[in-house]
Amino acid sequence: MGQLLLSKNVGTVSKFEPDKFRELLVAAIVMHDLPFCFVEYTAIRAIFSSLCPEATIITRNTARADLIKMHGREKEKIKFMLKDASSRISLTSDLWTSIITDGYICITAHFIDRNWVLQKRVLNFCFMPPPRNGVSLYEKMYNLLCEWEIENKVFSVTLDNASSNDVFVDILRTQLSIRKALVCNGEFFHFRCYAHILNLIVQDGLKEIDIAIQKIQKVLNM
Incomplete structure (x- = not known):
């Protein structure tokens, strides 16, 4: 799931989009089997701030909630495939x-x-x-x-x-x-x-x- 989202989105964003940033971040957690606390690492937050000061720093709980939402969306897609x-x-x-x-x-x-x-x-x-x-x-x-x-x-x-x-x-x-x-x-x-x-x-x-x-x-x- 994470690899599919990354392959679709990497290199296609022309300007910073907060929602897209969070989607890619959660996709990276899934793809690389990272802990939710990854988003709270001091060095990682420093990288995000350096790349884009507009980037909203999220917590592990927010990352978990975003992942659950992503799972729900992907599940609905598969359910539609099965029904169709x-x-x-x-x-x-x-x-x-x-x-x-x-x-x-x-x-x-x-x-x-x-x-x-x-x-x-x-x-x-x-x-x-x-x-x-x-x-x-x-x-x-x-x-x-x-x-x-x-x-x-x-x-x-x-x-x-x-x-x-x-x-x-x-x-x-x-x-x-x-x-x-x-x-x-x-x-x-x-x-x-x-x-x-x-x-x-x-x-x-x-x-x-x-x-x-x-x-x-x-x-x-x-």
Whole structure:
């Protein structure tokens, strides 16, 4: 998001515009993963004042508020793209646990826009508290579909082979079928991630030749 805004605006401003300055500043925070207190650094404020005495020095709270507003505007743009797309929308989702056992979920939408260009947009990346079972995953996904107003446009969902995903998909398919929102009554609704399946095959294969690999490593280390 930040890189897109910067590429559109850098070099196009002929005179100082306070609103544009704040928009670019927030875009830089997003693009470079800077802390909000970046705008309060003494040296940074000195640079802004030197470049343009008219520049309004904002606080970290103002930067945060501007970022929330920017997020809202970008979200509305994506929501319009999803609504305007003549194609169905396919979803991919992944759930994993961090090294401190916090759970996270990411949901991505894939669709073809009116110009026949394949689009991919992350709809949600957030903390997923326990229990991370099929019912909880269904509630999270269905609420997200309603939030983005695409519950009647979903074609398929691609997930890994976790048993909780099977439960989650069955409940979601039933709910969407009641709304008559699926193609072919959901026959093609659930796809298993081929990359995950291939990884499982490779891991099982490596276990079979693990002893041979260890012997080769010992020879190479001699």
